[in-house]
Amino acid sequence: MDEGKLKTAVIGLNEGGRLLLKAARELDYFEIEAVADKDTKLAGRIATECECASYDDYRQLVVQNQLDCLLVAAGMHACEEHIRTAIKRKFNVLKLAPAARNFEEAAEIVKLAEQQETKYAVANPYRFAPSFVAFREFLEQGGIEQVFLITAFCNVGDSPLPAWQTDPKLAGGGVLLHNCYQIVDQIVCNYPMPQQVHALNMNQASDKQQRLYLAEDTALLTMKFTDTLIGHVTAIRRSGLGPREEYLRIYGKDKVVTVSSTELTISDGAGDTSKESVYENDPLRNMTELLENFARSIILPDNNEFSGTGRQNLRNMAVIEAAYLSARTGFPEQPGRILQMAPGSAGAAKDA
Numbered sequence: 615m616d617e618g619k620l621k622t623a624v625i626g627l628n629e630g631g632r633l634l635l636k637a638a639r640e641l642d643y644f645e646i647e648a649v650a651d652k653d654t655k656l657a658g659r660i661a662t663e664c665e666c667a668s669y670d671d672y673r674q675l676v677v678q679n680q681l682d683c684l685l686v687a688a689g690m691h692a693c694e695e696h697i698r699t700a701i702k703r704k705f706n707v708l709k710l711a712p713a714a715r716n717f718e719e720a721a722e723i724v725k726l727a728e729q730q731e732t733k734y735a736v737a738n739p740y741r742f743a744p745s746f747v748a749f750r751e752f753l754e755q756g757g758i759e760q761v762f763l764i765t766a767f768c769n770v771g772d773s774p775l776p777a778w779q780t781d782p783k784l785a786g787g788g789v790l791l792h793n794c795y796q797i798v799d800q801i802v803c804n805y806p807m808p809q810q811v812h813a814l815n816m817n818q819a820s821d822k823q824q825r826l827y828l829a830e831d832t833a834l835l836t837m838k839f840t841d842t843l844i845g846h847v848t849a850i851r852r853s854g855l856g857p858r859e860e861y862l863r864i865y866g867k868d869k870v871v872t873v874s875s876t877e878l879t880i881s882d883g884a885g886d887t888s889k890e891s892v893y894e895n896d897p898l899r900n901m902t903e904l905l906e907n908f909a910r911s912i913i914l915p916d917n918n919e920f921s922g923t924g925r926q927n928l929r930n931m932a933v934i935e936a937a938y939l940s941a942r943t944g945f946p947e948q949p950g951r952i953l954q955m956a957p958g959s960a961g962a963a964k965d966a
Contacts, residue, residue: 619645620706620909621681625672625696626688627651627660628776630710634685634737637901639664643909644683650675652692672696681705682912689776690715691784694723697734701726706733706912708905711795713927715786717935721956724924734924735908739900740796740875741803741921742907744893749862749873753804757880760867764801764837764845768794771858775851780828788829789851790815791934800862800873801837801845802929807953808837808845810946813937818852835937838946928956 622644624635631651638644650669651657661668669675672688676696684700686693686709694714700707701723713736714720727734740746752758770793778784779792790798790813815830831852837845861874869888870881875895881887910918929949936947 618913619643620683620912621645621647621679622683622685623648623650623675623679623681624685624687625650625675625693626686627653627656628687631685631687632660633897633901634687634708634710634905635660635664637898637905638685640898640902641906641909643906643913647681648675648679651688673699676700676703676705683708683908686710689778689784690719690786691778694719697723698726701730701732701734704730704732706735706908708733708735708737708908710737711799711927712736712786712791712934713924713931715791717928717931717952717955719786720924720928720931724928725957727924733912733920735911735920736922736924736927737901737904738796738799738922738927739897739904740800742900742903743875743895745873745875745878745891745895746800748878748891748893749800749871750804752871752878752880758864758866758869758871760842761805761864762843762867763865764805764839764843765863765865766794766797766801766845766847767859767861767863768797768847768849769855769859770849770851771856772853773858782827782829785829787934787938788815788817788833789831789849790833790835790847790937793851794833794847794849795930795934797847797860797862798933799927799930801847802933803926805843805845806839807929807949808839808933808936809950810838810948811933811936811940812836812946813940815938815941830941833937833941835940837933928953 646664646666648667654670657668672693684705684707813835815833817828817831833849864871868883872879878891880889911920932949932953936949940947
C-alpha cells in the first residue's frame with residue numbers, strides 16, 4: 615500500500631462495476647490501478663477517465679498487477695478461476711452479490727481465502743441503506759415482539775437482463791439468486807437460519823423442453839424457522855409487470871413492520887400506521903459506505919469487521935441452495951445440512 619491507499623482494480627464494467635468504481639474514487643482509501651471488461655472500447659474509455667491501465671482479459675489484469683483489492687462485478691462464469699488466482703496472490707476480493715453460482719462454489723472460495731489469510735467478501739448494499747439500517751436497529755432494540763411471520767416480495771420489473779443470466783449453467787440460478795439475494799440476506803442476517811425451505815419455481819417458456827434450459831423467472835419459497843415462526847418469499851422477473859417493487863414485512867404480536875429501500879413503516883394490529891419514515895435510496899452513498907467499511911477492515915482489521923464476509927454469506931447461499939434443491943425434489947430441504955458441508959461450518963454459525 616502507498617500512503618495508506620489500497621492498490622485496486624475493477625473487473626466487469628457493467629452498471630454494478632461502474633458503481634463500484636465511482637464509489638471507490640469517492641474515497642481516499644483506494645488507488646485505481648486497472649479496470650477490465652470484455653468490451654474493449656468501454657474498458658479503454660473508462661481507463662482513460664481513471665488514468666489507469668485497461669484490459670479486456672481478466673486473467674491478464676490479475677497476473678500482471680500486484681493489488682491489495684480486486685472489486686468484481688463480472689458474472690462468476692466469466693471470472694471464477696481468476697478470482698481464485700487473485701486470492702492465491704493475496705488480493706482481497708470483494709464481489710457484488712451473489713457470492714457464487716452455488717453453495718459448493720462459494721464454500722470452496724471462502725475456504726481458499728481463509729487458507730491464504732486474505733478476504734473474500736460480498737457486497738450487500740442493503741446492509742448500508744438507511745432504511746435497512748434503521749430496521750435492524752429497531753429489531754435490536756426489541757421494537758417488535760413475538761414475531762410469527764416474515765414475508766418478502768421482489769418484482770424486478772423491466773430492468774435489462776444480460777443474456778447469460780437466462781442460462782442456469784452459466785448463472786447458477788435465476789431471479790431468486792440474482793435479484794432477491796439482498797432480501798434473502800436481510801432475512802438471514804436478522805433471523806435464525808430456517809430449519810426447512812420448500813420452493814417452487816418456473817419460467818415463461820411455453821415449451822416444456824425449452825424450460826429445462828432457462829433459469830427461473832418466478833419463484834415461491836416458504837420457510838420454517840421454528841415451530842412459531844414461518845416465512846415466505848415471492849420473486850418475479852418478467853417484462854411488462856411494471857416498475858421494480860421490493861419489500862420485507864414482519865408480523866409480530868401487536869405490530870407489523872414493513873421495510874423497503876426507501877421506507878420503514880410501523881403499523882398496529884388494526885393496520886393503522888403509527889410511524890412512517892422515508893429515506894433517500896442512494897445506491898452510490900450505500901456503496902461508498904460499504905467500500906469504506908471494506909477498506910477499513912483491510913487497513914485496520916482488529917477494529918473494523920466487514921459486514922458481509924464470505925463466511926457470513928454462506929448462510930444466504932445455503933438457503934438459496936436449499937430452495938433450488940426443493941424445487942427439483944418437490945420436498946422441503948434443510949439449509950442447515952447444506953451449511954454443514956462447508957469447511958469450518960461451526961464458524962459460520964459463530965459469524966452469523
